[in-house]
Amino acid sequence: xxxxxxxxxxxxxxxxxxxxxxxxxxxxxxxxxxxxxxxxxxxxxxxxxxxxxxxxxxxxxxxxxxxxxxxxxxxxxxxxxxxxxxxxxxxxxxxxxxxxxxxxxxxxxxxxxxxx
Amino acid sequence: xxxxxxxxxxxxxxxxxxxxxxxxxxxxxxxxxxxxxxxxxxxxxxxxxxxxxxxxxxxxxxxxxxxxxxxxxxxxxxxxxxxxxxxxxxxxxxxxxxxxxxxxxxxxxxxxxxx
Numbered sequence: 001x002x003x004x005x006x007x008x009x010x011x012x013x014x015x016x017x018x019x020x021x022x023x024x025x026x027x028x029x030x031x032x033x034x035x036x037x038x039x040x041x042x043x044x045x046x047x048x049x050x051x052x053x054x055x056x057x058x059x060x061x062x063x064x065x066x067x068x069x070x071x072x073x074x075x076x077x078x079x080x081x082x083x084x085x086x087x088x089x090x091x092x093x094x095x096x097x098x099x100x101x102x103x104x105x106x107x108x109x110x111x112x113x114x115x116x
Numbered sequence: 117x118x119x120x121x122x123x124x125x126x127x128x129x130x131x132x133x134x135x136x137x138x139x140x141x142x143x144x145x146x147x148x149x150x151x152x153x154x155x156x157x158x159x160x161x162x163x164x165x166x167x168x169x170x171x172x173x174x175x176x177x178x179x180x181x182x183x184x185x186x187x188x189x190x191x192x193x194x195x196x197x198x199x200x201x202x203x204x205x206x207x208x209x210x211x212x213x214x215x216x217x218x219x220x221x222x223x224x225x226x227x228x229x230x231x
Contacts, residue, residue: 033218043207043221050217059218089159102149102168105219107161 004108021077021111025094038088082115118143122222137193145212150191156204
């Protein structure tokens, strides 16, 4: 079956512009996660959605970052007034649920963001 | 909170040989899961193998096996019969079961398989 898909695969933007990154999870997966992978910082958690529950935004680095998930499926990560330090690969993952600890998170191919 | 340590930034292995990637962890959670992911140059994180802290036997998945030593808090990945396509970055990750859902990742180990 289809895996997690993300778009765009690459995004180049100018400092100060807003960007939107999209994630389409595996069908039937209720849990969705955003991570960021940057040089020197490794992989860091950003935000988590589970069904219709309020998301856990504890990993978002600043109030310029926001995310939503419509209809319990597709998610959009928005970065406002982008800064050069936002340059990274943004990875989306999904799992069947988060209730069971052993649920495997399956990742998408990522969006490579470069802020000039 | 969980902490994952991967001390080998890069490794070379000859084709058809086995390679062991080290991973140690620290957690206060009594129950947890350990995961290994592969990230080739294309960038996608590919799930390889899972080990639960309560599992009595070491996990195996094809050419991948996990050498789990709970008392030492280590979960080393063994790749047998290395292939050129195994060249990639490998990440160890964990998740606590009590009240956590996000994965904590190690810094990764780059494996290069030589023909």
